[in-house]
Amino acid sequence: MRYAYYPGCSLKSVAVEYDAALKAVCEKLGVTLDEIDDWACCGATPAHAVDRFLSVALPARNLATAQKAGNDVMVACAACYNRMKVANHEIATDGALRKEVNEALGTDYDGGVKVLHLIEVLVNGIGIDKLKERVTKRLDGLKVACYYGCLLLRPPKVMHFDDPENPTSMDRLIEVTGAVPISWEFKTECCGAAMGIARTDIVHKLCGRILSDAKNRGAEMIAVACPLCQSNLDLRQSDVEKDLSREFRLPVLYFVQVLGLALGIDAKSLGLDKLIVDPIPLLTQKGVI
């Protein structure tokens, strides 16, 4: 299996461990990733808040490059994944915009490149049964809250990712490891996302609700698929603890880090040392490492 890989800005900075872990897991599973040549930022939230053309043209630049190379695109950041699928949808349905974008880029892009999230590559491309066979280290009994956030799922008419109100694909991946995905209310509630910088107060409030529900329902760890969700829940967790006068100490791992542990990949290669809330004590206690 071979994919054109779009890392996006976060996976080269605040989410280097997501990049490291997915590369280690893909290598182990025989998935080849070719980084899209000279990729640029997808524009994220600010682009669509400021200019529609820019919000479509920026992802289209990367997609047009990938189309020439000929493989499906694999994205891991939920925000990049969202912007790329929205750009494909807009280009395929708005002829005038498609013309404008292609003129500016000097391309002939039709919105047709298939964009897959890492979860889709693992669940549909490789398959749950195959993954089960590859597990060498079971995480039996570890209680994990699978947190999907917003952008993987919404808008459902464009994303076609999973059930928008009760997704289960990440839960199924976590189950492969022997860990137990808990049932909880905040799977798809927003963490505040890009408000993290300008309105940190909103992020504190929303993350407080997410962390509280996960903790109340017995989660020992949160699994995420988005760098924004991860840094809001992990980096800002100590501030939320102060706001709510409550201790959470919930490690927030990328789902692929959890999977990597079960595939026998070491903690260092999975970038577990990069996380702010240290997962090592929990994993040691559970006999995982």
Added chain:
Amino acid sequence: MDVLNLGTKAAEDFIREVEKLSGQKLANCYQCHKCTAGCPAAYTMDLGPGRIMRLVQLGQEERVLTSNTIWVCASCLTCTTRCPQEIDVARVMDTLRILARKKGFKGDKDVPIFNEVFLANLRAHGRIFEPTMLAWYNLKSRHFLKDALKGPVMFFRGKLPMFPHEVREKASIERLFSKAEGGEKK
């Protein structure tokens, strides 16, 4: 008591403008307020998304474009997902942010600054270089010490790079920004 001027030419123009830019039929909103009920940021909005929809239907440009609602909307798309009339409410919010910026209305100080420094950073490097993006945000917003303690935590874990990863063909990025700045756009 607020007095709303309805049916004026300015009100009609605003309604048409929002409909054209957002591609949404505003009259389809029958005010069930499901958008507001599910909105995670509604608690800090001066007007809920449902009231914004109503005021846009009535062409109340200034009320809508000066509200903080459009800036504290986190673009989580819950409203769009749940609208029983299939209105893309989040797209209307995007349209209102674009119009507020174009027409010089201020509803929030900091979010537009974040958007501005983010896109300036993207334009300069082709990819986001967090250290200078965050520094510019702190300077421009005058929140000089914002997250001052988070920076080192990230840096020493190798989560903040020392140098930007620049795009090779920066001219192609500049072309997109120039086009977005000038001429008629979608």
